[in-house]
Amino acid sequence: MRVVLTNAQMRNADSYTINTLKISSEELMAQAGKAIAEEVERRAKELGAHKIVIVCGTGNNGGDGYVAARELKNKFDVAVWAAEGNISPDCAREKSRYGGAYCSEIFAPVVVDCLFGTGLSRPVEGALGEAINKINSSGAYVIAADIPSGLSGDDGLIKGCAVKADVTVAIAELKTGYFLNDGPDFCGEVVKRDIGISLPDDSYCNLFDDGDFEGVFARRKRNSNKGTFGTANIVAGSEKYAGAAALAISCALKSGCGYVKLTAPQSVKNALVAKYPQVIYCDESDFSADSVAAGMGLSAGEETYNKIRSLLDNYCGKLIIDADGLNALARFNKDAIRQRLGGAEVAITPHIKEFSRLTGLSVEEIAKNPIRYAKKFARENDCIVLLKSSVSVLTDDDRCTLLHRGNSALAKGGSGDMLSGFAAGTAARGIDLFMAIAAASYVLGTTAEICAEERTEFCVTSRDIIKNVHFAVKRLTTKK
Numbered sequence: 512m513r514v515v516l517t518n519a520q521m522r523n524a525d526s527y528t529i530n531t532l533k534i535s536s537e538e539l540m541a542q543a544g545k546a547i548a549e550e551v552e553r554r555a556k557e558l559g560a561h562k563i564v565i566v567c568g569t570g571n572n573g574g575d576g577y578v579a580a581r582e583l584k585n586k587f588d589v590a591v592w593a594a595e596g597n598i599s600p601d602c603a604r605e606k607s608r609y610g611g612a613y614c615s616e617i618f619a620p621v622v623v624d625c626l627f628g629t630g631l632s633r634p635v636e637g638a639l640g641e642a643i644n645k646i647n648s649s650g651a652y653v654i655a656a657d658i659p660s661g662l663s664g665d666d667g668l669i670k671g672c673a674v675k676a677d678v679t680v681a682i683a684e685l686k687t688g689y690f691l692n693d694g695p696d697f698c699g700e701v702v703k704r705d706i707g708i709s710l711p712d713d714s715y716c717n718l719f720d721d722g723d724f725e726g727v728f729a730r731r732k733r734n735s736n737k738g739t740f741g742t743a744n745i746v747a748g749s750e751k752y753a754g755a756a757a758l759a760i761s762c763a764l765k766s767g768c769g770y771v772k773l774t775a776p777q778s779v780k781n782a783l784v785a786k787y788p789q790v791i792y793c794d795e796s797d798f799s800a801d802s803v804a805a806g807m808g809l810s811a812g813e814e815t816y817n818k819i820r821s822l823l824d825n826y827c828g829k830l831i832i833d834a835d836g837l838n839a840l841a842r843f844n845k846d847a848i849r850q851r852l853g854g855a856e857v858a859i860t861p862h863i864k865e866f867s868r869l870t871g872l873s874v875e876e877i878a879k880n881p882i883r884y885a886k887k888f889a890r891e892n893d894c895i896v897l898l899k900s901s902v903s904v905l906t907d908d909d910r911c912t913l914l915h916r917g918n919s920a921l922a923k924g925g926s927g928d929m930l931s932g933f934a935a936g937t938a939a940r941g942i943d944l945f946m947a948i949a950a951a952s953y954v955l956g957t958t959a960e961i962c963a964e965e966r967t968e969f970c971v972t973s974r975d976i977i978k979n980v981h982f983a984v985k986r987l988t989t990k991k
Contacts, residue, residue, distance in 0.1 A: 512723050513703075514715040515685045515913055517882075518629050518664045524683065527711040534707060540571065540601055542706035543682045544578020547656050550680045550702055551579060551623055555587060558652055560620035562588040566642060567606070568626040568660070569594050574602035575656050575682070576625025577609045590614035594626060594639060617642065622651040624674045629657055629664025629686055634671035643672050655679040658688060659697045666879050667694030675699075683708040687716065690902040690913045692878055716882060716911040719953055721987055727942050727950040728767075728988040737769035741939030744772045744797040745932055746805035746818060748779035755808025755834070757783055758925045759932030760790050761977045762955075763804075765984070766936025772797050796822055802829040802944075804935035806836020807928040815839040816847075823851035829938040830855040831948070833931040837861050841868035849892045856944050858895035859888075860931055866898055886911060897948050899927065905949055912949060917956030920963045920971035929976060930955055950987075957983035 567576035661673030748756025816839040890908040934951035
């Protein structure tokens, strides 16, 4: 598990390292520049490139660039493109030490972007905007120092224009902007380099890796039966959206739980029973189930609201509310989760538009600070929030993680239905609900990556995901 920091948290870590641990900013800049230089040297040698242009701004990111240029100038044909303007003291010091060549054009096989750091707060325009456009049009292999210039380190949104990097060298720690919104499309490969900055606490978002799911997919005991692994109840489907129920139960059946029950209209049950004979078909929600996932394909009418409200007031297990369940709450009572009378542990799994309807916030507001708003909703409603996007935010306010596996193959109808089904089945096995949802997102994202290798992101379907999900589960299953 890795940590991911906001700009403010990174500044606090810098301050703690400098003021408490007494490591000077000069030493940190030296280490940052050397780390960048080492990565540039490695990539340039792989490419067989000898000429390098380093684009330096006037702040500390530019200072890192001058250090890197000094480290590289005796090994490569290095030139610095230097931005004009008020220069920070640390940057001025390193510029005076550089002693190498300068250039007026940004043209080389390898370009190193040291124009802006993570703290950029204004739109890029004028000569610096032109510099970014020249980097992007140069055809060079682009290495960004800490973050592609023009990309927000907090939310991954573009500030006017942004460098599109092949590699981003993360200085000290990963930043939230790498993963949110446009971040993944502009950062390229992210390589983390330690420079001696220490974190003052552990109140940060996390990023899961394969090894973090050992407890979720622990080796199963031979001495077990279907009752050992719990019951998941899927409340989904309507005449128009029978497929939502099919996708949800398909993934619930692959999650490892003992029983899968489907609560759906008779027409849906009739359509599915022959294909899924192992599912138990119900007329009403099963309050005795270990987990319930409700809302997929139900329609957002009052009948759906009444079903969700009944679960909120009477169910005491693990409850996942998705899709039309959330839309019905947004339409009839946005406070229903907070007002619930039952003892259920509740998780909601909205995409950004569903979250907008539920909170009254605009899509643009949420995109600018998805972590903040997800944590706020979780805190105020005593629930878990999975705010789904290309990289999803999962939080119960105390814990927060960014779920980064996957690709655009999942940007198709039905992906959320599969996630809710797999999460419900995983939670039914006795897995903590937060971890069950994290595992579902991680597994389906990994499956999409596996499928896209063979079929491309264009051609992967929900059926492909379901057929291949076992490959991702096998990768995460504990061997001992």
